[in-house]
Amino acid sequence: MNSTTIPVVPLAFAPFDVTSPIATELEEVERILARSLRNSHPRVAEVVDHVRHYRGKRLRPVLLLLAAKACGRVTPSHLTLAAVVEMIHTATLVHDDVLDGAKVRRRVATVNALWGTKTSVLLGDYLFTHAFHLASTVDLRACREIGSATDRVCEGELCQVLNAGNLDLTEEEYFHIIDGKTAELTACCTRLGAIYAGADLETIEAMTRFGRYVGQAFQIADDLLDLIGQETLAGKSLGTDLEQGKLTLPLIHLLASPVAEQAREVIRSAGRNCRVELQSYLVEAGSLQYARDRALELANLAKAELAILPSSSSRTMLEVMTDRAVQRDS
Amino acid sequence: MNSTTIPVVPLAFAPFDVTSPIATELEEVERILARSLRNSHPRVAEVVDHVRHYRGKRLRPVLLLLAAKACGRVTPSHLTLAAVVEMIHTATLVHDDVLDGAKVRRRVATVNALWGTKTSVLLGDYLFTHAFHLASTVDLRACREIGSATDRVCEGELCQVLNAGNLDLTEEEYFHIIDGKTAELTACCTRLGAIYAGADLETIEAMTRFGRYVGQAFQIADDLLDLIGQETLAGKSLGTDLEQGKLTLPLIHLLASPVAEQAREVIRSAGRNCRVELQSYLVEAGSLQYARDRALELANLAKAELAILPSSSSRTMLEVMTDRAVQRDS
Secondary structure: OOOOOOOOOOOOOOOOOOOHHHHHHHHHHHHHHHHHHOOOOHHHHHHHHHHHHHOOOOHHHHHHHHHHHHHOOOOHHHHHHHHHHHHHHHHHHHHHHHHHOOOEEOOEEOHHHHHOHHHHHHHHHHHHHHHHHHHOOOOHHHHHHHHHHHHHHHHHHHHHHHOOOOOOOOHHHHHHHHHHHHHHHHHHHHHHHHHOOOOOHHHHHHHHHHHHHHHHHHHHHHHHHHHHOOHHHHOOOOOHHHHOOOOOHHHHHHOOOOOHHHHHHHHHHOOOOHHHHHHHHHHHOOHHHHHHHHHHHHHHHHHHHHHHOOOOHHHHHHHHHHHHHOOOOO | OOOOOOOOOOOOOOOOOOOHHHHHHHHHHHHHHHHHHOOOOHHHHHHHHHHHHHOOOOHHHHHHHHHHHHHOOOOHHHHHHHHHHHHHHHHHHHHHHHHHOOOEEOOEEOHHHHHOHHHHHHHHHHHHHHHHHHHOOOOHHHHHHHHHHHHHHHHHHHHHHHOOOOOOOOHHHHHHHHHHHHHHHHHHHHHHHHHOOOOOHHHHHHHHHHHHHHHHHHHHHHHHHHHHOOHHHHOOOOOHHHHOOOOOHHHHHHOOOOOHHHHHHHHHHOOOOHHHHHHHHHHHOOHHHHHHHHHHHHHHHHHHHHHHOOOOHHHHHHHHHHHHHOOOOO
16 A cells, blocks of 8 residues: 555445435435526526536535434425535536636536536526525525525635645635635535524534534545545546645645755646655655544544434434545545 | 717717715615625735726616615615625626636726636625625515526526527527526616515516616617727727627627628628628618617617606606616717
8 A cells, every 4th residue: 555545544434325314305406406407598408407417426415414314304495405505516616617627527528628618607607596596495594594605615715716826825724715615515504404404503503513524624635635646536637736736734734844845846846746746745744644633633523513413324324424524535 | 970989869868967866875885895895814805805996887786776766765675785786797797807808897907817717707706605695684585586687697698608609699589698698687676676665566567677678778789889889988898799709689680681691701700800891781781770779669668667656856867877778888
């Protein structure tokens, strides 16, 4: 086993299907998504339909629905809101592909590769507005929660782009960025799950923290994947953070280590082999281990929050998801 | 007077300041905008602040507030919603500049010229989400009205981009596009003005139609400006519709005229002088006059809807705005 293939923790929970307690509900979410995005104009419909290929793990709807079930029960509002958060996530993916000039996502051509940048920017906008409109079929609180969370998501993304190439980014600033761009939406999911299950305030706050920790842990694992993962397993280009001058947690740690100067030179060169050249420095400085430890620590904090809930298969699946968030190889 | 300088109708109403009945309210809208877009992160704040330079005629807030006053009175909800519609409009401008690769807007450098495409895409998203979040401080109906209108705005824009280069675009399809990308938001403004002034259903519907007609007339005048306006007066690049293969009303008329074949050749060439070369054909086929007549017809339909309101200075200013919408030279 070499440094590029170390999983963060053993894949102990791999056989579990985390969606088993909410399989029927997830199917209904798919129907709501399809219905909400339907368009009578054939050219528009074709482009909108294409994003169905982006369908991934449905991480956010699964978090929302499991949180709902673990807190009590899944209501029609949960189903609608699960579609809303997935639509928002898809909107950010479509715009991310524009930002990165990505040609392939989930092994199919991206919207920008097929229809160009203009269509991609507008499709992302279309998905954002449809998400908000769909939220308004629930109630005012849903609109406020979704509005507030997406504000922070966009702020985090803007913050990241405006710090591209900033090799002096601090760990605090890094956490501000990932808390916005990733953890805010996962926190919103588990929070909405709790709210619309009728949970008390204490449970709502605990579930919000749970979702936030999971999102942060997930993002650190994603950052590690980008640095040391295998492209064949990940099914996407890796090393893009480095190419785009995005400092992630292992790199921030590295740039405060005794080998900082050498590492800084390698990163500044930003050459094609940058990722490979950095490996030995990252190991030497203990930066990979540092980031893994932080991810595991956050995963543990997340799981501790679940103690507020009664035992249930849904709660167990939330624990499984938390563990998987930090043991990603794809 | 040559064909490039004919105003659509005489500038009879130019001396009026249409904002006079709502000057104080507009100042408050500016304060709400500034407060809602405030960001504690200096890099983000700098970019967000830059869009203040895009400040134009505030057409949409003015329509909303005049409609409110003409229907009864301006309430705090109106002020917030006027900021919401302006934010949505600004979001579409920021994304339009990405789509068009525009370097200058209102004589200042665009966000994409200063910070690049990524920042512009994310800033547009940031403005969209903040607009929705701000709408959710009003009530659920506001969220639904704004959600529904922005869905149609994005659909219209997508439809337009997906029809770029389609020389067989019909007049019906053209109206579907402008009804979405322009008239839906102006209709939303005057509708919200009426709703939150406590108007009855009949008045709300009449004011919605008023805003829609004004938006359509405004867009046709804008299309004419792009074809035959003077760049020095307009303060922006003209002929961009032709460059981007967007068929507008005069062109659709031209392509159904006896000189269609010659015109089609000129448009297909899409050369730098395309705009100039088309002038004589547009005059010969009566296409400019046709589009002007349609714009005037829509302006008259708009003004007829105002008959439902009692006389007031605000109603007069809505009439003035309608006339100005079709006599644009900038």
